[in-house]
Amino acid sequence: MRKKDVEDTHKWERVGVVGVDAGIVWVGDPCYLYDNHERTAMGKTYEDFLTILRDREVDGVAQFNYAQRQPGLGVALYTANGDGSYPLEVRRDVAGRVVEMRVLFEEK
Numbered sequence: 001m002r003k004k005d006v007e008d009t010h011k012w013e014r015v016g017v018v019g020v021d022a023g024i025v026w027v028g029d030p031c032y033l034y035d036n037h038e039r040t041a042m043g044k045t046y047e048d049f050l051t052i053l054r055d056r057e058v059d060g061v062a063q064f065n066y067a068q069r070q071p072g073l074g075v076a077l078y079t080a081n082g083d084g085s086y087p088l089e090v091r092r093d094v095a096g097r098v099v100e101m102r103v104l105f106e107e108k
Helices: 003-008 036-042 046-056
Strands: 013-020 024-028 061-065 071-078 084-092 098-103
Touching (some): 013 024, 036 046
Antiparallel strands (some): 013 084, 061 071
8 A cells, every 4th residue: 555545544525514404413324214113213203303312312412223222223413503504524445435424513
């Protein structure tokens, strides 16, 4: 592996923007937003989701579990500054595959 290839794997690349209107970001597989069985684990309505979020939230972050109670359905977290548009960045490996992502709720 060339030195430049190694250096490139440490760079963050801005790839988009995440719009937030509820002060909350969800990280999870979107297929479960439409799966009735797993959807129940997130609540049947938005108000149900907020109730579950409040019950599970620890320091601004809440793990949501699959209907069978295993973790992994998704994670919800409160943004640092509420509503807004936040840059999303990724870091790629040498083959160009995304290996990390981050949302910048505050830029330095």
